[in-house]
Structures are given as structure tokens and as C-alpha cells.
Amino acid sequence: MITIHIPLILRHLSDDAETFQVEGSTVGQCLEELVKAFPGMQASIFSKKGEIHHLIEIFLNSKTAHPDELRRPTVDGDEIHVVTLLSGG
């Protein structure tokens, strides 16, 4: 299983769940499973072109997965953090 950490800003879409467990062999597949479970996240995580939204950063095992996030291979036990970059002061 791969654990996806959901950012606080999107947790109202996951019934406040901080993490979600998925199966998938790439970051893209894992995130697809996430938005299948919580369709409301699609527009926040992905751009209209289906790429990662420019204010979302994906970390695989605490390291940035940029660029080519969606094609990064994942293995059992991996952790994906979906992070919304903040701009408030």
C-alpha cells in the first residue's frame, strides 16, 4: 500500500482524513485513486490539462517529485505528500 498525505486545505473533501491508502505503481496512478475516492479534489490537484496544478507540490518519500511527478514509480510502503503551496501572510 502507498500512503497519500492530504493537505489541510483539502481535508474538508476527505471527511478530515489526513491520509489515504492506495495501490498504484506510479504517483499518477496513486493520485488517480485519490481523486476517484474524493472527486472534489480533482480541480485542486490537477490543471485542466491533467498536469499537476502549479500551486501543488508532490513529494515522494519527503523529496520533491517535480518534474514528471505523475510518471514517478511507486513501491509498497512509499509515502506521497500532496502539498498546497501557501501565499498568505
Next chain:
Amino acid sequence: MTLTKRELQRYDRQIRIPQIGTEGQEKLKKACIGIAGAGGLGSPAALYLCAAGVGKLVIIDRDIVETGNLNRQILHSQADEGKPKAVSAQEILTRLNPDIRVEVRQAEITPDNTAELFSGCHGIVDALDSLETRYVLNQAAMDLGIPLFHGAVNGFEGQAMTVIPGQSACLCCLYKEPERKTDRPLIPVIGVTPGVIGSVQAAEAIKFIIGRGNLLTNRLLRYDGLAMTFHDFGINPRPGCSHCRSFTEGGTP
């Protein structure tokens, strides 16, 4: 720059920290830090840098104090409503520590004035509330060759990262493209969040000045006040970044 008797008294408890000592305290006294924004992040950052004895603070804010600022912007009080934030910031900081110099400017930060606003500063605290101006500040830090202590908040969440020009990923490496003018809703925030992040930014500035510890370079620190967790993530300088291009392409910035 030797410390006066009153300064030795004032800073006694931090001079006792082995990594600071009188040598570190003298470095703090000689230092000048710019603070871009006297709002939610700028308030705790300025208060702690002032209390710690950073010799000169340069604070830039264009705004006027409004009642709606006061849940988080602890430099300002109800009685300051209608005053420029720069003025109320200077008043409270001078009262807190009359042994340092506090210069303030009521100005908007633009590409044309950053060199002048931050001239003489050894580092800049990014305490802004828009990504657009953060890009201007990031470019200014690159041009001046001084570190940028970044922080940002939203609700119970916050983040911090330190940028050392020519050495670590910059804000443009992180955000990749500027915010569009259209997507700037009023950002919700509870004061404790910028309280935490502004303090982290002040700690980074202090560590940079005294030259001790590990800075948040190539690391994005994230704070989740509801889960009450801190997590730091690895960030890479981005090849092709328009702000630190020459560095990421192997040259000198």
C-alpha cells in the same frame, strides 16, 4: 562592536547559549535585517529580531492598520486603527528595545525600489501576503546576493524556507510560475499560525547572522497546526528557473 552594560544585561539569557555567546551577540548587533511586511508574519518576526538585539531592522509596509488585522498582526493595537502599519510597528519596537535602530518605510515593494529599500540589509524576511510581490522580493534577494527567509500561511497551515542566492533553491524554483492576479481570495488565518512561522523565520535570520546550525535551505518546512506536525521536504534548485538561472546552469549568479 562591543556590547554596553545594559546590552549585556538585556541579552544575558541568550548570551548563555553556547552557540551565541558574546561573539554571536556582537554579530547580531552589527546586523541589519529587512522585513517585507508588518502583518501576520512580520509582527512576530520583527518582535523577536528586535528583542534578540539585531542592530538594525528595516520594515516596509504600505498598509494602514484596520480592525480586521488585529487577530494576528500583534505589532498593532486597536488604538492604532487608521495609522500606517510602518508607524505603529516603529513605535512598539522602539518601546521594546531602544538599543536597536528601527527604520520604517510606508511603501509598496516594486522591482524599481527594492535595491534602495533593502540597501545595507544582510537578509530579508519575506512576510508578504501575495505571491506576486514575493516574486519581486525573491528577485531582489538574488540581485543583492542576500538571503531571503520565506514564510507563508493559510488557516492552520504554514510553511518556511530559506533561500541563499547561488547556493539553494529560490522561491521561483518552488512556485514555478507567478500567481495570476485573478486568484487572490482573502486568505483565512488564525494568529497562532503566523506566530509559529514568523518565529521560524526570525530563528533562521538569527542562525544566519551568528553562522550556526542548519538553515532551511533546499528544505520546505511545513507546519500543520491541526494535526500539530512539522515536516520538512527536500526541494531542488530548478534548472531553467528564471530567477536563479545562471546558478542552476552551473555559472555564478
